[in-house]
Amino acid sequence: MINAGINLATTKTQFSPTATVLAILMPSPGENAAADYLQGVKSRASEYADILSALAGLADKLIEASGAEISPAKPPEHSNLDPVGQAMQFYAQLQIVNALAKNIEDFTADVKAASHGDNTAKGKLGLDVLITVLTEAVGAYAKATRAVRLGEEIRAPQGFKSPYPEKWQRSTFSTTQGSEFIDDAIRTTEQPLSSSVTSRIKRKAAYETYSPHWVEANLNDALSQFAPGVGGIISADGVKTRFLNRNTNIEVIFDNENSYFRIYDHNKNQYINMNGRVPSTNKLSGKAAKNYIQSQTHFKNVRK
Amino acid sequence: MKRQYLIFVPDKNLNETNTEYADIINWGFEHIGHSNVFALNEEEAYILQNETPILDYINDNNESMIQVGEDSWIDSIEVKNIVYNEVKDYYSKLKDGQIKDMVSKILSILNISIQTGRNMYFFW
Numbered sequence: 100m101i102n103a104g105i106n107l108a109t110t111k112t113q114f115s116p117t118a119t120v121l122a123i124l125m126p127s128p129g130e131n132a133a134a135d136y137l138q139g140v141k142s143r144a145s146e147y148a149d150i151l152s153a154l155a156g157l158a159d160k161l162i163e164a165s166g167a168e169i170s171p172a173k174p175p176e177h178s179n180l181d182p183v184g185q186a187m188q189f190y191a192q193l194q195i196v197n198a199l200a201k202n203i204e205d206f207t208a209d210v211k212a213a214s215h216g217d218n219t220a221k222g223k224l225g226l227d228v229l230i231t232v233l234t235e236a237v238g239a240y241a242k243a244t245r246a247v248r249l250g251e252e253i254r255a256p257q258g259f260k261s262p263y264p265e266k267w268q269r270s271t272f273s274t275t276q277g278s279e280f281i282d283d284a285i286r287t288t289e290q291p292l293s294s295s296v297t298s299r300i301k302r303k304a305a306y307e308t309y310s311p312h313w314v315e316a317n318l319n320d321a322l323s324q325f326a327p328g329v330g331g332i333i334s335a336d337g338v339k340t341r342f343l344n345r346n347t348n349i350e351v352i353f354d355n356e357n358s359y360f361r362i363y364d365h366n367k368n369q370y371i372n373m374n375g376r377v378p379s380t381n382k383l384s385g386k387a388a389k390n391y392i393q394s395q396t397h398f399k400n401v402r403k
Numbered sequence: 404m405k406r407q408y409l410i411f412v413p414d415k416n417l418n419e420t421n422t423e424y425a426d427i428i429n430w431g432f433e434h435i436g437h438s439n440v441f442a443l444n445e446e447e448a449y450i451l452q453n454e455t456p457i458l459d460y461i462n463d464n465n466e467s468m469i470q471v472g473e474d475s476w477i478d479s480i481e482v483k484n485i486v487y488n489e490v491k492d493y494y495s496k497l498k499d500g501q502i503k504d505m506v507s508k509i510l511s512i513l514n515i516s517i518q519t520g521r522n523m524y525f526f527w
Binding site: 298301302305308309334335336339348350363367368378379384386389392 | 406420423468472475478
């Protein structure tokens, strides 16, 4: 499982930053639609840039660790780990770098796909955001690649081999610190980093697509009406905050990412409107019915 | 207050065309246990949302934003077929366990929706 981590050759083959940037910049069928959307998304560009900047920051730290802190001749003086633990830590960091590179690759593929959509939720992202995100991704990828290359210098082809003298390994290998770092690395590589990022972007895109049809309302007004004095509980993924009135079994569900809310009546098992009623489809059918129901039970939060 | 998150296809006794959406949802809650109804608890809903690509398959093709706290339905036969093939391919790669059992149930309901021409509802 440990050896499955680093595969630079595969990553290089599947992802070419330059080619991908060019592909994004070249005119595509969806570009006109995206261009129309440019003005509206410029303010969001920084949000995605922040996410990728954070990844680039991680890569910077890894490069620093690989260049300055790992030395076969001398263990780092300020480290709390023994030499083998240090080496294992570095190997664990490489696992993380690999996960980073792979996830950026996946993430970039999603972003690239988004540039070709002109009438889907993905297409609504807009070209400006795509370029910003991709530029950051390329930077992070390059740094991660460099860190992996540096790491290869101390990693044997058939798996981990400590760069430290054998006597150090024998005397210190019983420590559990190194294996803890390996465990951390495995846990990290198993986490779908790009999945959480792309899911967030998809939710944002869906919000941008559908919210123009939603009613505007004030969250505090809804809370005063349906859940006065009720404390909110944030969902495990941080996306929703729920305010459940246990006296009435009515719950206000606020979306933390995109600032909208819905109201759910547990007695009726239905989403309700601001009047506390279940909206009627009014003899509409198909997409019209779907849009109408959604518009009546979603509320864009506006401040008074 | 524990919610149940429904995925279902109404049976032939319910006329979708002349029935209010709220009443269709009521049918789902009244028929939990029916072979056309898959009722998930909150933990299962989050697993399906965060640990599988199923909702992405649907939302990317269905112009919907189904997730915990969001409801919608699939009515297009083209979308159903696309999603069915994607889910089936994903299912074939799964190891035995909770997720495979959940995906199997979704495939079954999706197949019912395709065979009967009835909508597939996600009341989340």
